[in-house]
Amino acid sequence: MTAPTRPWFWLAVYLVLVSTPLVVLILAPVPAKGGFWWEAGIALGFAGLIMMSLQFALTGRLRFATAPFGIDVIYYFHRFLAYALLLIVLAHPVFLLLDNPGLLDDLHPDRISWPIFSGVASLGFLLLLVISSAFRKTIRLPYNRWLRIHLVLALAAVASGFAHMWAIGYYSATPSLQWLWGLIALSVLAATVHVRLVRPWLMTRKPWKIRELTPEQGESWTVDLTPEGHAGLDFQPGQFAWITVDASPFAMREHPFSLSSAPRADGSVEFTIKELGDFTNRIGQFPVGTTVYVDGPYGVFSMDRHPQAPGYVFIAGGIGVAPVLGMIRALAERGDQRPHLLFGAHSQWDRVPRRDELSALASRLNLTSVPVLEDPPPGWTGEQGWMTREMLERHLPENYREMQYFICGPQAMTKAVEGFLHELGVPMRRIHTELFDMA
Ligand SMILES: Cc1cc2nc3c(=O)[nH]c(=O)nc-3n(C[C@H](O)[C@H](O)[C@H](O)COP(=O)(O)OP(=O)(O)OC[C@H]3O[C@@H](n4cnc5c(N)ncnc54)[C@H](O)[C@@H]3O)c2cc1C
Incomplete structure (x- = not known):
């Protein structure tokens, strides 16, 4: 059976999983009578814990689930959800305190019990996780060191969160609920083992x-x-x-x-x-x-996902030429004769990677190459400066709205070009971008 590839299917799966606590709260036997703030606070705690667990699956590079979106979109989603789940987890104690301000006493360092301590620890790990990620570049934390710290903090946050839930025992005391939460905890473990042990082991077999x-x-x-x-x-x-x-x-x-x-x-x-x-x-x-x-x-940045186009427009900035080169080479090998356009934005002419090969490929294809130089050599008659809407209009063919667009380059360029294409009436579904800065 092939995995469902529609984005809405996976969004629905995500929403169903996150809302499980609400269903549990409605259906499960109520352990103690609580007010609105109390019950809502507990639901938020459970939702936060499930979202934390799902963060592992999101970055687990599961091909069947990431294919409809593109892995870069999944990583952005992961980052965005981290902020949302931090708010949810922070709201959990706030709501409980609104119902019962006396709980503040339980947080006193001399009296704190370990079930409460594990909850506070989980929140602390989560805060550290979000702060260290948000400010990774500011504090110049090398990416790979950050990644290791990130994994340890994430495991610590989710493990202490589960310990807190089990030790408190609300909505987790019956065998069926213990099964449910046990299954979720096991999935986190399985995702970590798969990504960090099984997949690397499989890679050792294919050097x-x-x-x-x-x-x-x-x-x-x-x-x-x-x-x-x-x-x-x-x-x-x-x-x-x-x-x-x-x-x-x-x-x-x-x-x-x-x-x-x-x-x-x-x-x-x-x-x-x-x-x-x-x-x-x-x-x-x-x-x-x-x-x-x-x-x-x-990734989904490939013209092979849009084979019916009347032609492709590639817009590459700097090293963003790499994936574009792969696509243009494939078109040349297939003897493709559709009209294509390549805008190559670079600082200087002698800094264009694979410049000679690109011109040789252009002559084998029906490809018009438009180099755009920020700092052109004397006598340069081609396009220069930053990419503009007018520049696009000068070179795009009449049927440009039907063409498929592939943009890869610095974030500022990518965003600007996307904006120009929207203004020119190119439908969003025909614009594809790859950002090299997804972390
Ligand atoms: C989908 C994608 C495709 C890419 N394709 C190319 C390409 O074809 N050619 C090319 O030159 N570059 C490409 N990059 C960028 C490349 O991954 C980074 O330049 C490289 O990882 C930087 O590592 P560094 O240690 O040299 O630099 P650092 O100074 O350590 O890192 C610079 C920045 O690169 C990012 N980065 C670093 N390490 C990683 C990592 N392990 N995983 C994710 N991001 C990281 C971080 O945002 C970091 O702040 C691509 C990036 C992505 C996300």
């Missing part, structure tokens, strides 16, 4: 090797990987994968990169990587033959 490393314009590198003893990846051009270079897949040192190659018969793949930070600055130093682990493919 890759660096076959070639080529320096490119614009401080970027082409990394060519060949599969070792397996068939490679089955992917759609434009998708991405997480790669771990010269480290165990259990080490949580993976980074996401778009596949810049089209699918190849020998299973090898290529990434185009820009030097930007700790890991990417070292990419050119790994020797040929280094072992790499690849987790993918992921």
